[in-house]
Amino acid sequence: MDFDFAFMLEAFLAALHYLPTTLLLGFLPLVFGSALGLAIALIRHYEIPILAVFFKWFVTIFKAVPVVLILLVSYLVFSDVLDKIANSLALSISFRDIDRRSIAIFALTLYATSGLSEIFRGAFASIPKGQIDAAYSVGLTTLQVLRRVMIPQVIPLALPLVNNMLISLIKASSLVSMVSVVDILNGAVIEANVNYRYLEAYVAVSIIYWGVCASIEAVTAGYEKYANRNRRRQFA
Amino acid sequence: MNEFFKWEYVITLFPKVLSALPTTLFIVLFATLIGSFLGLIIAYCRIERIPIVNQISAVYVSFIRGTPILVQMFIVFYGVPSLLGVIGIDISNWNKLYFIYITYGINTSAYFSEIFRSAISSVPASQYEAAASIGLTKWQTYRRTLIPQAGKIAFPNLGVSIVNLLQNTSLAFSLGVLDIMGKVQTLGALYYRVLEGYFIAAIIFIVLSISLEKLFNMLEKRMHAPKRSRQVTMQPLALERAEAAMTVQKSIK
Numbered sequence: 173m174d175f176d177f178a179f180m181l182e183a184f185l186a187a188l189h190y191l192p193t194t195l196l197l198g199f200l201p202l203v204f205g206s207a208l209g210l211a212i213a214l215i216r217h218y219e220i221p222i223l224a225v226f227f228k229w230f231v232t233i234f235k236a237v238p239v240v241l242i243l244l245v246s247y248l249v250f251s252d253v254l255d256k257i258a259n260s261l262a263l264s265i266s267f268r269d270i271d272r273r274s275i276a277i278f279a280l281t282l283y284a285t286s287g288l289s290e291i292f293r294g295a296f297a298s299i300p301k302g303q304i305d306a307a308y309s310v311g312l313t314t315l316q317v318l319r320r321v322m323i324p325q326v327i328p329l330a331l332p333l334v335n336n337m338l339i340s341l342i343k344a345s346s347l348v349s350m351v352s353v354v355d356i357l358n359g360a361v362i363e364a365n366v367n368y369r370y371l372e373a374y375v376a377v378s379i380i381y382w383g384v385c386a387s388i389e390a391v392t393a394g395y396e397k398y399a400n401r402n403r404r405r406q407f408a
Numbered sequence: 409m410n411e412f413f414k415w416e417y418v419i420t421l422f423p424k425v426l427s428a429l430p431t432t433l434f435i436v437l438f439a440t441l442i443g444s445f446l447g448l449i450i451a452y453c454r455i456e457r458i459p460i461v462n463q464i465s466a467v468y469v470s471f472i473r474g475t476p477i478l479v480q481m482f483i484v485f486y487g488v489p490s491l492l493g494v495i496g497i498d499i500s501n502w503n504k505l506y507f508i509y510i511t512y513g514i515n516t517s518a519y520f521s522e523i524f525r526s527a528i529s530s531v532p533a534s535q536y537e538a539a540a541s542i543g544l545t546k547w548q549t550y551r552r553t554l555i556p557q558a559g560k561i562a563f564p565n566l567g568v569s570i571v572n573l574l575q576n577t578s579l580a581f582s583l584g585v586l587d588i589m590g591k592v593q594t595l596g597a598l599y600y601r602v603l604e605g606y607f608i609a610a611i612i613f614i615v616l617s618i619s620l621e622k623l624f625n626m627l628e629k630r631m632h633a634p635k636r637s638r639q640v641t642m643q644p645l646a647l648e649r650a651e652a653a654m655t656v657q658k659s660i661k
Binding site: 174175232233235236237238239240241244245248249252253339343344346347350357370371374375377378381382384385386389 | 412470471473474475476477478479480482483486487490575576578579582589602603606609610613614616617618
């Protein structure tokens with residue numbers, strides 16, 4: 173077995189070049205998805221008519237569809253529909269001009285939104301009903317209850333799961349090579365196309381992914397330790 | 409592509425895509441079997457803190473959980489043949505499906521091992537001590553006290569993990585395996601209708617995921633339901649047998 177370590181290093185450095193793309197594809201969907209997911213979770217928590225049912229189906233469907241499928245379909249739809257819409261609205265955007273990364277971000281945002289809305293909904297549901305009743309009984313408005321009672325409890329509950337979501341997103345971002353975005357995976361494979369040493373390239377990429385995900389996990393573990401540091405003083 | 413989406417193609421392509429369903433389900437089945445087997449072994453090694461193996465499996469689990477399955481798939485695809493080539497086994501004409509089974513099995517084992525580990529360690533330590541104090545061997549302790557209790561805790565997580573696995577199998581097509589997605593891609597090249605294919609695939613995945621989820625919920629409910637049938641009634645020990653036991657003990661003395 174010949175394993176070319178020199179080439180692995182070369183592929184590693186080439187892939188490292190595209191690390192910002194991968195991180196962008198991980199973090200931006202997380203930010204957008206958190207905002208949208210929180211909104212959906214609130215809508216479903218307060219059972220706003222029509223919208224709640226609509227988002228229930230939205231989340232169910234997008235949770236059940238694999239990410240690749242979301243990615244490929246959105247690429248296809250964008251490539252087909254965007255030009256027509258732009259033409260009919262007399263807008264001067266065409267498919268060729270837009271960054272492929274934005275399509276990937278759009279698709280990953282859909283994936284993140286469905287997952288994160290479930291995370292936030294679970295966190296909202298875990299707040300005891302008595303607290304909300306108590307808050308109302310002292311005369312807080314619904315917004316105040318949300319702002320002062322619910323959100324401060326939801327965020328620490330949801331943070332570890334949100335971090336897991338970030339890891340899933342970074343792993344899912346390896347799929348964007350299918351819509352011709354160059355991320356770390358694609359960057360390394362392009363390097364390997366010259367001499368067919370694909371194994372070395374993939375090993376190099378896996379080390380980068382491992383490093384990124386392990387450090388995110390370490391941050392989560394550290395945060396959990398920090399959050400639980402005075403657990404004993406609380407009334408459990 | 410003049411027409412964007414045509415329903416008649418959905419109808420014509422549906423049976424063709426559906427014919428690839430067994431491949432996908434077999435990947436899920438084999439991955440689950442390999443994953444539970446390896447996962448149990450890894451979880452055991454980590455709970456018992458067997459030196460060296462414990463550290464190796466910690467790194468293994470961290471690596472598998474920290475890398476995308478797409479990358480793992482290609483590492484297995486390129487790595488396993490050259491690894492086995494060193495020993496002198498030639499597997500260059502293996503079916504690609506075997507590589508998929510290996511990859512998904514390895515991937516699932518890491519996730520399952522974490523589920524098993526957290527489930528088994530959530531059983532109170534006093535249970536383990538109690539089992540040891542009445543003289544059960546390690547195997548008996550696991551078999552009769554830890555696994556039955558841990559199983560109930562692990563079950564919902566296993567369900568979620570298997571649904572995830574099902575969705576992950578959609579990547580097998582990038583190795584050229586004709587599962588649902590692979591079939592869609594091939595048919596797309598044949599008919600120039602890709603969007604309809606993706607639509608069908610989405611429907612199949614939605615139906616499969618939701619029905620799997622429902623199935624696991626049902627099983628979980630049944631698991632936690634109180635047992636109604638077969639109430640064990642304690643029979644007082646027959647007098648003669650008790651006496652016989654006493655005499656045996658006396659004779660030993």
